[in-house]
Amino acid sequence: xxxxxxxxxxxxxxxxxxxxxxxxxxxxxxxxxxxxxxxxxxxxxxxxxxxxxxxxxxxxxxxxxxxxxxxxxxxxxxxxxxxxxxxxxxxxxxxxxxxxxxxxxxxxxxxxxxxxxxxxxxxxxxxxxxxxxxxxxxxxxxxxxxx
Amino acid sequence: xxxxxxxxxxxxxxxxxxxxxxxxxxxxxxxxxxxxxxxxxxxxxxxxxxxxxxxxxxxxxxxxxxxxxxxxxxxxxxxxxxxxxxxxxxxxxxxxxxxxxxxxxxxxxxxxxxxxxxxxxxxxxxxxxxxxxxxxxxxxxxxxxxxxxxxxxxxxxxxxxxxxxxxxxxxxxxxxxxxxxxxxxxxxxxxxxxxxxxxxxxxxxxxxxxxxxxxxxxxxxxxxxxxxxxxxxxxxxxxxxxxxxxxxxxxxxxxxxxxxxxxxxxxxxxxxxxxxxxxxxxxxxxxxxxxxxxxxxxxxxxxxxxxxxxxxxxxxxxxxxxxxxxxxxxxxxxxxxxxxxxxxxxxxxxxxxxxxxxxxxxxxxxxxxxxxxxxxxxxxxxxxxxxxxxxxxxx
Numbered sequence: 001x002x003x004x005x006x007x008x009x010x011x012x013x014x015x016x017x018x019x020x021x022x023x024x025x026x027x028x029x030x031x032x033x034x035x036x037x038x039x040x041x042x043x044x045x046x047x048x049x050x051x052x053x054x055x056x057x058x059x060x061x062x063x064x065x066x067x068x069x070x071x072x073x074x075x076x077x078x079x080x081x082x083x084x085x086x087x088x089x090x091x092x093x094x095x096x097x098x099x100x101x102x103x104x105x106x107x108x109x110x111x112x113x114x115x116x117x118x119x120x121x122x123x124x125x126x127x128x129x130x131x132x133x134x135x136x137x138x139x140x141x142x143x144x145x146x147x
Numbered sequence: 148x149x150x151x152x153x154x155x156x157x158x159x160x161x162x163x164x165x166x167x168x169x170x171x172x173x174x175x176x177x178x179x180x181x182x183x184x185x186x187x188x189x190x191x192x193x194x195x196x197x198x199x200x201x202x203x204x205x206x207x208x209x210x211x212x213x214x215x216x217x218x219x220x221x222x223x224x225x226x227x228x229x230x231x232x233x234x235x236x237x238x239x240x241x242x243x244x245x246x247x248x249x250x251x252x253x254x255x256x257x258x259x260x261x262x263x264x265x266x267x268x269x270x271x272x273x274x275x276x277x278x279x280x281x282x283x284x285x286x287x288x289x290x291x292x293x294x295x296x297x298x299x300x301x302x303x304x305x306x307x308x309x310x311x312x313x314x315x316x317x318x319x320x321x322x323x324x325x326x327x328x329x330x331x332x333x334x335x336x337x338x339x340x341x342x343x344x345x346x347x348x349x350x351x352x353x354x355x356x357x358x359x360x361x362x363x364x365x366x367x368x369x370x371x372x373x374x375x376x377x378x379x380x381x382x383x384x385x386x387x388x389x390x391x392x393x394x395x396x397x398x399x400x401x402x403x404x405x406x407x408x409x410x411x412x413x414x415x416x417x418x419x420x421x422x423x424x425x426x427x428x429x430x431x432x433x434x435x436x437x438x439x440x441x442x443x444x445x446x447x448x449x450x451x452x453x454x455x456x457x458x459x460x461x462x463x464x465x466x467x468x469x470x471x472x473x474x475x476x477x478x479x480x481x482x483x484x485x486x487x488x489x490x491x492x493x494x495x496x497x498x499x500x501x502x503x504x505x506x507x508x509x510x511x512x513x514x515x516x517x518x519x520x521x522x523x524x525x526x527x528x529x530x531x532x533x534x535x536x537x538x539x540x541x542x
Binding site for chain 1: 451
């Protein structure tokens with residue numbers, strides 16, 4: 001298993017690490033039993049995500065995909081962020097080893113979870129807009145909330 | 148940048164002295180040991196000399212008790228499958244092993260379950276050591292084989308081999324030990340320790356990869372696994388890896404000749420490193436601290452994940468390994484760490500360092516300087532660590 005240079009760059013120098021104290025939305029996916037948890041913070045002004053930060057417990061790919069996902073949505077509109085796919089995250093990193101694809105799914109879901117929280121705080125039901133949040137795509141009976 | 152190789156339980160660097168001994172058999176003495184002419188006979192002589200040397204070094208009665216293999220995995224497969232299949236004909240269909248064996252043993256036992264064998268997987272408890280009493284209690288009339296590793300590959304814990312061997316002998320059960328991690332690092336005497344079969348491989352003690360051996364006590368005859376020519380007294384076919392065999396014997400001799408001094412030095416280094424790293428909050432040593440290989444350090448740091456720890460260690464020039472799920476491509480963390488009772492989330496954050504003769508006190512200093520910084524950094528970005536600290540505050 002080898003990581004691309006881009007993955008290693010985002011792992012070695014992750015962008016947007018941290019928390020946003022007055023975040024407009026916070027989302028967390030994954031669980032410690034599976035070995036990865038991602039927590040995303042977004043700050044929305046008007047219709048634009050003006051800031052995005054993350055904290056991740058996980059492998060190199062989990063950290064790199066979180067970092068890349070924040071880069072891909074920062075400065076974008078909510079509509080654009082809603083369209084972020086795990087494939088886009090993977091492509092931006094020049095690919096991931098097959099066993100690490102689930103990390104990119106987790107990164108996409110973490111962004112969606114933060115957006116869902118943003119809508120919930122507005123008093124809007126997020127499900128019709130964001131869809132269901134898949135917290136873990138592992139199917140090894142780890143007790144993750146699979147959907 | 149400094150580079151420290153601290154993954155000697157995975158493999159070791161080939162010793163230059165060993166390579167020197169091997170060179171003639173990779174160049175001029177290329178004959179097939181089964182051939183009659185000069186360079187064949189010379190190769191044959193080298194193989195037999197190596198066999199005799201290894202027999203003496205592990206305390207076997209005769210060179211004829213040593214069979215060369217392609218390595219540890221083949222030796223384990225042959226010992227277990229060969230012996231169990233041979234004994235099945237006598238109504239022996241039960242195997243006793245432990246939960247934390249190497250996969251070469253565990254997966255072999257799983258394969259035998261499909262052939263109808265019943266397997267008992269013994270607990271290894273929090274300290275990572277099999278209880279002799281448990282072996283005794285598990286033996287029954289149908290038991291064909293007990294196979295317990297000499298020292299664990301991940302946490303380095305050393306098993307009560309002599310005592311287990313004695314129980315097996317009392318009950319007339321064959322005792323095999325996968326001694327891949329132990330040979331060259333601890334005193335082994337198959338006679339004294341009641342061992343009937345023992346697997347070893349050269350690349351764990353500065354020998355070449357791709358060459359190992361199986362010791363079978365006289366009269367212990369596993370069924371043949373590799374059919375073909377008449378090599379290894381018709382028990383294991385295939386043209387001998389002459390250079391590998393010569394290297395294996397040389398490496399074992401060298402390793403044992405310096406073992407006592409090395410172990411004294413490595414034990415001191417190991418303990419200083421473990422004590423130093425234990426000052427990191429929420430860290431722990433995995434496995435018994437005393438009954439463990441001199442060069443093995445295995446620790447967990449809560450709130451971080453093993454693969455990112457390894458990648459950061461690599462960035463700092465330190466080669467280490469982990470029992471984290473992510474290093475194996477598997478989703479579950481190491482079966483060894485789970486077997487000693489660690490919860491998944493803690494087992495994910497493990498690190499194994501394993502030293503050899505090539506490591507120094509300066510390596511320990513450097514690792515002690517780097518690891519706490521890396522752990523701090525990863526914890527700073529870990530939501531799990533945040534939760535752990537929050538729980539601490541609430542309690």
